[in-house]
Amino acid sequence: MNDDREVILSRMRGALAPLRKRAAYPNFPDDVAVMREVVDWKDPWSVFCERTRLVNGESMERVEDVVALLKANHWLHGYCDPQLWPRLAPAFGPEFTVETAFDRTRVDDYQFGITRAVGAIAETGTLILSDASTSCRLGALAPWVHIAVLRREEVMANMAQAVALLGDDPNIIWVTGPSKTADVEGILIEGVHGPGRQIALLLG
Amino acid sequence: MKTQPIDQFACTLPPEKRQSVYNGTKATHEKRTKLLAGDFADPDRLRQLAGEVKQHVIENLDTLLPQVEERLTAGGAQVHWAADAAAARRHVLAILQRRGATRLVKAKTMVSEEIELAPFLEAHGIECLETDLGEFIVQIDHDHPSHIVRPIIHKNRREIATSFEKNGLGAYNDAPEVITRRAREFMRKKYLAADAGMTGANFVVAESGRLVVVTNEGNSRFSLAAPKCHIALVGIEKLLPRDRDLALFLNLLARSATAQQLTVYTEFIRGPRAAGQPDGPEEMHVIFVDNGRTDVLAGECREILRCIRCGACMNVCPVYRQVSGHAYRSVYPGPVGAVLSPLLAGEDFLEKADLPKASSLCGACNEVCPVNIPIPDLLLRLRDKGKRAGAASPGLPPMGPWALLASQPVVWKAALIGGRLLDYIPPGLIPVPAMHAWAASRTLPKWRGGVFRKWLRQREKRKTETGERKA
Ligand code: SF4
Numbered sequence: 001m002n003d004d005r006e007v008i009l010s011r012m013r014g015a016l017a018p019l020r021k022r023a024a025y026p027n028f029p030d031d032v033a034v035m036r037e038v039v040d041w042k043d044p045w046s047v048f049c050e051r052t053r054l055v056n057g058e059s060m061e062r063v064e065d066v067v068a069l070l071k072a073n074h075w076l077h078g079y080c081d082p083q084l085w086p087r088l089a090p091a092f093g094p095e096f097t098v099e100t101a102f103d104r105t106r107v108d109d110y111q112f113g114i115t116r117a118v119g120a121i122a123e124t125g126t127l128i129l130s131d132a133s134t135s136c137r138l139g140a141l142a143p144w145v146h147i148a149v150l151r152r153e154e155v156m157a158n159m160a161q162a163v164a165l166l167g168d169d170p171n172i173i174w175v176t177g178p179s180k181t182a183d184v185e186g187i188l189i190e191g192v193h194g195p196g197r198q199i200a201l202l203l204g
Numbered sequence: 205m206k207t208q209p210i211d212q213f214a215c216t217l218p219p220e221k222r223q224s225v226y227n228g229t230k231a232t233h234e235k236r237t238k239l240l241a242g243d244f245a246d247p248d249r250l251r252q253l254a255g256e257v258k259q260h261v262i263e264n265l266d267t268l269l270p271q272v273e274e275r276l277t278a279g280g281a282q283v284h285w286a287a288d289a290a291a292a293r294r295h296v297l298a299i300l301q302r303r304g305a306t307r308l309v310k311a312k313t314m315v316s317e318e319i320e321l322a323p324f325l326e327a328h329g330i331e332c333l334e335t336d337l338g339e340f341i342v343q344i345d346h347d348h349p350s351h352i353v354r355p356i357i358h359k360n361r362r363e364i365a366t367s368f369e370k371n372g373l374g375a376y377n378d379a380p381e382v383i384t385r386r387a388r389e390f391m392r393k394k395y396l397a398a399d400a401g402m403t404g405a406n407f408v409v410a411e412s413g414r415l416v417v418v419t420n421e422g423n424s425r426f427s428l429a430a431p432k433c434h435i436a437l438v439g440i441e442k443l444l445p446r447d448r449d450l451a452l453f454l455n456l457l458a459r460s461a462t463a464q465q466l467t468v469y470t471e472f473i474r475g476p477r478a479a480g481q482p483d484g485p486e487e488m489h490v491i492f493v494d495n496g497r498t499d500v501l502a503g504e505c506r507e508i509l510r511c512i513r514c515g516a517c518m519n520v521c522p523v524y525r526q527v528s529g530h531a532y533r534s535v536y537p538g539p540v541g542a543v544l545s546p547l548l549a550g551e552d553f554l555e556k557a558d559l560p561k562a563s564s565l566c567g568a569c570n571e572v573c574p575v576n577i578p579i580p581d582l583l584l585r586l587r588d589k590g591k592r593a594g595a596a597s598p599g600l601p602p603m604g605p606w607a608l609l610a611s612q613p614v615v616w617k618a619a620l621i622g623g624r625l626l627d628y629i630p631p632g633l634i635p636v637p638a639m640h641a642w643a644a645s646r647t648l649p650k651w652r653g654g655v656f657r658k659w660l661r662q663r664e665k666r667k668t669e670t671g672e673r674k675a
Contacts, residue, residue, distance in 0.1 A: 004285040004286055004287040004291050004494075005285040007285075007287045007494075008269075008285055008287055008440065008492070008494045008498060009266060009269070009270070011287075011494070011498035011499075011501075011502070012265050012266045012269070012440075012498050012501060013266050014498075014502065015498055015499075015501040015502035015506075016263060016264075016265070016266055016501070019263060022260070022263040022264055023256065023259040023260045023263045023264075024260060025257065025260045025445055026253055026256040026257060026260070028253055028452070030448050030451070031451075032250065032253065032451075032452055033244070033250055033451050033452045033455040033456070034451075035243045035244065035465075036243065036244060036245055055464075055465075055468075102482070104396060104430070104483075107392060107396065108392075123465075124465050124466040126466060126470075131477060131478035131481045131484070132478060134481070136481070136482045136483050137425070137428075137429035137477075137481065137482075137483035137484050138429050138430065138483045141422065141425055141426060141429055142392065142426075158451075159451045159454065159455065159466070160448075160451040162451075163447055163448060163450045163451045164447075164448070166412070166414070166447055166472055168474070169474070169478065170279065170280070170473070170474045170475040170476065170477060170478050171428070171471070171472070171473055171474070171477060171478065171481075171484065172471070172472040173425060173469060173470065173471045173472070174466070174469070174470040174471075174472075175468065175469060176464075176465075176466045176467070176468050176469075176470075177468055178468070179420070179421055179422035179468060179469070180420050180421065180468055181337050181338075181384060181420060181421050182354075182420075182462070183336075183337045183338035183341070183354060183355070183356055184337075184356075184361055184364060184380040184383055184384070185224070185228075185360060185361055185380065186227070186228050186231060186232075186354075187380045189380050189381050189384040191384075191385075191388065192337060192384055192387070192388060192420075192421035192422060192423070193335070193388060193391060193392070193395075193421050193422040193423045193425075193426050194421070194422025194425060194426070194468075194469070195422075
C-alpha cells in the first residue's frame, strides 16, 4: 500500500512535466482580506463585543454578570478550569456546584463550562482556544453554556493577525458564536452539538 | 432520439422538491453577494487572487505534497497514501482494526462519499455514524446528499420528522428546534462511546502541516474531543502553500458557502493532542487520496482541482436550481460536478458525458467561484471530449433545414407566412420526427415571424419624418 506514495507522485510528475511554466505564487499583502470598515478601529475589545453580537455571541466585563445570568436560568452546575476557579469562586454563591475536574461519564450534568481563551479576533467576533489554554476540550464544548475567559490585551484586530500567531500548538480552534445549523429548511437553530450560548468574559 | 439522463431525472422531480432547492439556493446566493460587496472594496480581486494561489498549488503538487508530508510527520501525525478508492478504504479499515476500534464518528468529508466508505466499514462490522445533522438524516434515510454544503436541501421538515420517528428518535415532531435537540442528545452519547473520529480537511498548509477543518455545528470538534484516534481523509489537491493564505481563503470560503463572515468552528490541527490535554486524539492519521485526481491534473481541465467545495456555483446555477443535486448522479453535483464527475468517473466517462451539456453557459458559476474557475470553458472542453469519445447526442432539431431557410430569401419569406400555421398545430403533430423529442418538453411562443422587418421599416419611416420636422 505504501507503493501508492510512489505511484501518486510519479503520476503527478508525469502530469506536470508537459507544462512549460508552472504558475507562480502571487504577490499579495497579509492583510489583503481585512474587512474595510474594521481596519481602523481603535479598541479591539469593544469592536469584538459589537461583532460577536452579530453572530449571537455574548460578552461580559464582570464575573457578577455571568453569575447573574447563570442564576436567572437555573444553570447551577458547571465545570471550571482549576487554574481559574480560585479567582472566580468568590462571585459564585453556595447554590452553585462547580467541579474543577470534568467527568466525561456525566457530560450532561454540566450546564456550563468555564475555560481560558488565548485570544480573540475583533473583526469577526471570534474567540481563540488552544490546547495550551483549554484545560479540557470537552469542558468547553459539551455544556450548554461556554464561558471563555480572556484579557483585554489578548484581543487582536483581524484574522490576518490571528493567522500570523497560530504558532506551534497542536490544536487551535476559533469559535465564532454559538454552535449552529441551517440544515432543516434553512432555518437557523443554535446549540447543535456544541454550546447554545457562547460568552466571552473579560478578566481584569 | 432520446433526452439525456439529467433531463429525464429533472422531469420526475416533484414540484415541492424543486421549490425547496430553488428557495434554499437563491437565498444563500443573494446573502453571499451582499456580504462580499459590503465587506470588501474589491471582492473580485480576492477571488482572482485565491484562484492564482490554488493554480500555483495544483501546478506544484509534486513538491508541495512531500513538503506537507514531512511537516505532518514532524508534528506527530502518520501519513498514508491511497492511489484509488479501494486503497483509501483499506487504510481506514487497517487503522481501525489495529486499534480494535468498532465505532467511528464521522464529520462531513466529501472524499468519504467518493470512496463509499460507510457501507464498506459497516460490512466489516464497524459502526460508522454521520454526525453532521444533514448527513445524519441522509444516512438514516438511505438517501444521498444533494448539495455539498447543504446535504438535505431537497428535504422538508415533514420528511425529516417522519424519518426521526421511524428511527426511534421520538414521536413525530417537525419543529426544526426539536429535530436539532433530538440529534444533539443522540449524538453526544455516540461521540463519547466512539473509538475514532473522522474528518476531512478544508485546507492543508504545506509550510506548517496544519489541517484546517471548518464546521458550524461543532460536530468535527466533538469528533476530535471525545475519541482517542483521528483519521483525516484528504484529497491531494487540498493544499495551500502558506499559513498566511488562510486569512484570504477562510474569508472567501465562509461567505461563498454559507454567507457567513466566518464559519462558527475553524479548527487548526497539527497533530495529536498536547501533553497535559485530557481530551482528544492520542493518534492522528492523514490519508491523502488520489482517486482520479492525477488524471484530472494530466488533462485539459486541471483548473477544476482549485475547487474548495464551497457550493456557491450550485447555488447560483439556473440548471441546478431546477434539477436539484441527484440529477447529477454523482457525489459532486452542480457546475463543479458537471466538470469533476465525468472526469473522476474514469472508464465510465460516457455515462456522465451528458452533464457538461446541461448548461446554458451563462457564466454565473465562474462569476461566483471563490477560486475563479472558468467552469464554462471547462464544460466546453468536456463537450468536445464527449463528442470525440462518441457520447450520445441529446434531442436537438437537425440544422440542415435551417441552413436552407437562412440562405434562400424566397424560401425564407414563404416560411414566414407558413410559420403562422404553427400557432394552430399542436407540436406533437409537426410532421418532423426530430421536432417531437425537442418540443415534448417545451412550449412554443406565439409565432411572430416577419414582425421585426415590419418594425424596422416603420422605424426608418418615423426617423425620416421626425428628421424633417426638426429641420
Ligand atoms: S467550483 Fe468554485 S464555486 Fe463551485 S464549489 Fe468549487 S470553489 Fe465553490
